[in-house]
Amino acid sequence: MTTARHIVTLLKSHIAGDEDRFLSIAMQLAAHEARQGHGKLAQELKDLVDAAKSRDARIAKSSRPVPLFQPKGELAGLLHVRYPDLRLTDMILPDSLRSRLHRVLGEQRQQASLREHGLVPRRKLLLVGPPGSGKTMTASALAGELHLPLFMIVLDGLITKFMGETAGKLRLVFDAMQA
Template sequence: MSTARHMIALLKSHIEGDDKEFLSVAMQAAAHEAKLGHGAIAEQLRDLIDEAKRRSAAVSNRPGQLIVLEPRGELASLLSVQTPTLRLADMALPSTLAERLQRVLVEQRQQKRLREHGLQPRRKLLFVGPPGSGKTMTASALAGELHLPLFTIMLEGLITKFMGETAAKLKLAFDAIRQSRGVYLFDEFDALGAHRTQSNDVGEIRRVLNSFLQLLEKDTSDSLIVAATNHPEMLDRALFRRFDDVIEYGLPDPDLAEEILRRKLTMFDTGVLDWACILPEAVDLSHAELARAAEESAKQAVLGGSQRITTDALLSALRERKAACR
């Protein structure tokens, strides 16, 4: 193999994330240089290959360290990855919801103990609720709590006009779920899991949904799979029983709304706020809208040269968000 062909093969294996093939081609390149009489170059290549193997082994055996690799090849268009630092304690959650999520964490952290007794930890979750209620943020917090990467399945890369391709890409995503432990988020899940009897249904769409059901049911990996939707009524009923837990999110009640606003304004002086006047205006606003309203009042204070949040400023921001939601 010529040097140019070695370069092509090296780059191809690097793009596809195939480290084993990359090192194999590098060894071939070293042998090629030795045949040409370039002993020093061949020796240097072999030393670098040995060092790469040693580092790879050290990384794989290092306990407690989170190694996150960017998806490569076809996976690059299907998955985005991040390393969350968010924790559940950073979120304002109703007590019942917080307890259910803590149960997931306990089972994930003690999954080896459960499996030793023939039991399976909760790891396939369906989050349902209105936009801005904290579903996506919860997936990030779970990843942060478990010190795992958060992989978001990008539906624009998954769903194509050719349903056969979609099913193939879906399998590729589940292969990644099996091979790399993490929290995998299928956001806006109704785009994939729509009811099979909808009027615009075709045979290919049914096959894609059936493929997802089969892949989800067969998956026995250590990864946490989270599907989130704003429209549970659109989902095929067969999906619900494939998940270990269906967790419902709602709009915050007055107590939770106050907690959300206080958390977002914790760096500011809120001592003069009239909560009895403010909280009625928070009704029907989501977690995200409340957070945006708090940020608006905070920006107004900063630009006015103050650290104090006034009742009028927060009320104005809440009313503005409510008008935007209509």
């Protein structure tokens, strides 16, 4: 990518509010400058990106949302709620999956703009895969990026030997999510 393309992409990511992409392009620009023999400029860019990342980490930790919803009663044994710190940049993902997840994040961050054009952002996302493939980690990263709570069902509290009881507990969980 040429320097001019870097600048255009930097501006687009800034306008879209995609800070991760912005910092990624800034690092690419620093690498480009280093390859051109501009070591001092490359180091200055890298230092600025590192400072921005550490600032974001401090802000994220100091401005953690206050958990408004804590399961009570029977729900306490069925749901676990937390506010994850994980970000998409912490994950190693194929480019195709990373771009899809960034699109979902972009939709959530640009809700007002979408609504102005008669569109609505996705409200549901189905993560499918075998055990250990990263479904929960992906959900945690998305919740962390959007500063939203992550609700996880405690399966051993949900499933009982009586089918009707399990269905009733499942109904409680879904009713709580609708509220």
